[in-house]
Amino acid sequence: MDDDLSRVAQLDPVRDQEPTPEQWARSRARIEEMMARSRTGTAPVRLHRPPARRLVIGLVAAAVLGVGGILAAPALRPGADTAYASWTAIPAEVTAAQLVTLTTGCARSWAEPAGEAVLAERRGTSLFLVLKMSSGALVTCFSWDGDEPAGADRLSDGHGAEPSLPATGRVSMLGGPQTIGGAAGRQTSALGRVGPGVTGVDIALPHGPTVRATVSNGWWAAWWPDRHGDQTDGFRIVVHTAAGSRSYRPEEFS
Template identity: 35%
Template sequence: MDERMNDLDRLAVLDPARDREPSPMEWARAEAFVERVISGSAESVTRPPMRRWLFAGAAATALGAVAAVAVPALVPGATERAVASWTAQPTARTGDQVLPQAQACAANGVAGETVAKASDVLLAEQRGEATLLIQRKGGTIVECLMVGDGDGAASMSLIDEAAIVAPQAGTVNLETMSSYGDGDDQWSNIVGLAAPDVTAVEVRLDNGTLVKASVKGGWWAAWWPGAEGGEVDTLSVIVHAGSAATTHRPSSLP
């Protein structure tokens, strides 16, 4: 490598998406966020794929172009419980079944504080002691991973509800992909929008682990123990629509 290059030059060479042009939807999201920043109403930002978040109290940093706020992190002991009880096959839950977790998610301060109703829950899945939620919070869609009835939580905002555009038939997009923690307590998640005809999504890690994602309400989501969510293309996303199945690396998803 040319020694005359500065650190930013070296990082640019390593950027796997340096030649990628944002889609019209991504430009629209970016412009909407800039407008919220100017107006003083922005609390978080829709993330490009493959961010890695590191928590320090209520603060977070991300591997990517823009930092965002995601609070709070799982409380001590909650991560261990979530990881130890994790299952590759989730159990679907209704909004009524996870209302305590949804109410805790609504009150945690990410994208403001609200009061949740069962109808606000768009997707809910149970893996061991952890519940993953995609839910409405005011005009924002947020993700929460709760342990127990909400005594520990990790949460982030995903997208303004008004900006949602369903993917083309038979496809999904990628709203966020990230990893949290380190060592044996590290875990990853992946979330996106799904076309109405998508019947199932699977995440296949490069180590051979197959994780079944949940698909409901126009969303798909999964989480698992490990670091792959903060790495570039160390997993594949398998999308099922009718009798067809297509396999994608995260970097190829819109």
């Protein structure tokens, strides 16, 4: 076993590099997140990572930890700092070229031909996509720098069935708000479905701007920086309809 690990370590391109305090903080945060998911049974159904990136991260032997059979490495996310600096509370339109790049990378991560884009948004340099694959599976992909996405997560069940639409004028939230990352690169995201008659969705942060969610094809999604961990507790989801607006706490969707 030791000989095998030694041979693997020789392949590590950063074997002589000590992880920075920020990388250790991100690793600990990611481990805590996975432990919490394992306790609550809310782990993603399926997760794919681009093969090249998976190899590099998997070989950072000095920083790999085992937790309940799960291997975790620091969240090495090139472009994260730029994404935070360029983030905007109001999403911008995704260009055709950006959509092609993200869709192609997402399909490559999922190892399946892409179907159609369901929702796409841009906030600064970052891009987020909800994509229906050729099999009918619904997945999400996120890119910090508008280039290769950092893997793909399944939204639909194993048979490709989508979460049901809420009632008229209502929205749903899938799995609650998700916060990942460490002290130097922490983010919170939320997404769900929108029922008929919903004209817009906003996220009212407790200590920051109001974040306008992207609404498209019966879905809504938004993400925001959360460096100090104080933008998750207490935020409200504001649903707009022709009749007016109504505010909800995240726990009302559980």
